[in-house]
Amino acid sequence: MTHEVKGVVAKSKGEPVSIETIEVPNPGPGEVLIDVKACGVCHTDLHYREGAINDEFPFLLGHEASGLVEEVGEGVDDLTPGDFVILNWRAVCGHCRSCRRGRAWNCFATHNATQKMKLEGKELSPALGIGAFAEKTLVAAGQATKVNPAAKPEVAGLIGCGVMAGLGAAMNTGQVSRGDSVAVFGCGGVGDAAIEGSRLAGAHTIIAVDIDQTKLEWAKEFGATHIIDSSKVDPVEAIREITGGNGVDIAIEAIGLPVTYEQAFYSRDLAGTVVLVGVPNPEMRIELPMIEIFGRGGTLKSSWYGDCLPSRDFPMLIDLYLQERLELDRFVSETIALDEVEEAFHKMERGEVLRSVVVL
Numbered sequence: 001m002t003h004e005v006k007g008v009v010a011k012s013k014g015e016p017v018s019i020e021t022i023e024v025p026n027p028g029p030g031e032v033l034i035d036v037k038a039c040g041v042c043h044t045d046l047h048y049r050e051g052a053i054n055d056e057f058p059f060l061l062g063h064e065a066s067g068l069v070e071e072v073g074e075g076v077d078d079l080t081p082g083d084f085v086i087l088n089w090r091a092v093c094g095h096c097r098s099c100r101r102g103r104a105w106n107c108f109a110t111h112n113a114t115q116k117m118k119l120e121g122k123e124l125s126p127a128l129g130i131g132a133f134a135e136k137t138l139v140a141a142g143q144a145t146k147v148n149p150a151a152k153p154e155v156a157g158l159i160g161c162g163v164m165a166g167l168g169a170a171m172n173t174g175q176v177s178r179g180d181s182v183a184v185f186g187c188g189g190v191g192d193a194a195i196e197g198s199r200l201a202g203a204h205t206i207i208a209v210d211i212d213q214t215k216l217e218w219a220k221e222f223g224a225t226h227i228i229d230s231s232k233v234d235p236v237e238a239i240r241e242i243t244g245g246n247g248v249d250i251a252i253e254a255i256g257l258p259v260t261y262e263q264a265f266y267s268r269d270l271a272g273t274v275v276l277v278g279v280p281n282p283e284m285r286i287e288l289p290m291i292e293i294f295g296r297g298g299t300l301k302s303s304w305y306g307d308c309l310p311s312r313d314f315p316m317l318i319d320l321y322l323q324e325r326l327e328l329d330r331f332v333s334e335t336i337a338l339d340e341v342e343e344a345f346h347k348m349e350r351g352e353v354l355r356s357v358v359v360l
C-alpha cells in the first residue's frame, strides 16, 4: 500500500518550496513508517533548495524530526507501532571498519530506507535521507530512536540535528568536563547548544562570541558566563583577558568560516582543543603558521553530527530535559504549519529565529 500525504518539496534550484501530495510506500524489510509530529527548519534544508548540496531534485525537505512509529517492516524488532521516536540521519551499520572497532558514532557506511518516496511517480531525494516536512515519512529502522513520549514533539525533534550537533560538539567531541573554560564562536542554534552542553558538562567559564547583540543576549540565557561582540573587539584578546592571559581549554567554532576558525585557533590555551562544528563551503581556505600548530600543542578536531550515537545520546538527553536539567524549550522560536516553511527560511536568513518548527 502507498500512502498519499502532504510534503514540502523543492522542485528546482532556488525556487520557493511548495506543498505537494507525495507517495510514501509501506515499510519493507528493515524500514519504518513514521507519522511525523514535528520537524525543525534547518540551514541544510535551505542549502538543498538552493542546489548547494547536490542536483538531485526534487527534494523532500525536513530532517530534524520526531514522530510516532506507524508501521514496522519485516525484521524490525526493536520498534513497535506507537513508539515515540526521534529521527537521525546516521543510522549506523554495525559492521564497517569503524563500527567493528567499537566506534559506531563514526560509522563510515550509514544507511537510509531502501524504497523511495515519490512525487507524481518520480523518485524524491529526502533531505539527509529523512524528508520529514511531511505527514508521513519512510526511514531505515536505525534512523528512529525511541525516547520518553512525555517530551514535546517540537522540542524532541531538534535533538535530531542542530541541537545534537552543538551539544555533542561540546560533550562528545570537545570532551568538556568540570572546571574547563570554553569559548563558543557563533551563537545560533548550534552554538547555543554547545554553550548548554558545556554548562551541563561542568565548564567553569563559557564565553560566547558573536557579531549580533541579540544572539549574545540569548547565549547568556543558555549559560554563557561572558559575552564578546566580535564586531567591536578582538575576540582573541578579549578571551585572553577573561582567562587570566591564557586562553580557553576548548574553543568551539559553530559558524563555518575561516576567520572564526582562526580566532578559535588562537584563543586556545596551550594544549587546548579546537572543535569545528560549523560547516565550511568547499572554496574556503585557512592559512596558519605550522609552528603555531606544533608549538601550541593540543588537538584540532571536527565534529560530525556532534559525534553522537543516537541510541546512546537521544534517550539520555530527553531524560535530562524532562528532569529540567537541560533547557531545550528556548530553542523553539516559533511553531509553524507545513505551508510556512518558505517564510521560515527567510526568517532564518534574517537571523530572527533559533529554530522555526513545523508541528503536524
Ligand code: APR
Pocket (backbone or CB within 6 Å): 043, 044, 162, 165, 185, 186, 187, 188, 189, 190, 191, 209, 210, 211, 212, 215, 230, 254, 255, 256, 257, 259, 260, 277, 278, 279, 280, 351, 354
Ligand atoms: N563572527 C562571529 N559570529 C558570526 C560571524 C562572525 N564572522 N558570522 C556569523 N556569526 C554568527 C551569527 O550572528 C549567528 O548568530 O553565527 C551565528 C550562526 O548561527 P545560525 O546562522 O543560526 O546557524 P546554526 O544553525 O547555529 O548553524 C551554525 O553549524 O551545523 C553547522 O551548518 C551549520 O554551519 C552551520 C553552523
Ligand code: ZN
Pocket (backbone or CB within 6 Å): 042, 043, 044, 045, 063, 064, 161, 162
Ligand atoms: Zn539540520
Ligand code: ZN
Pocket (backbone or CB within 6 Å): 092, 093, 094, 095, 096, 097, 098, 099, 100, 104, 106, 107, 108, 109, 110
Ligand atoms: Zn558502520
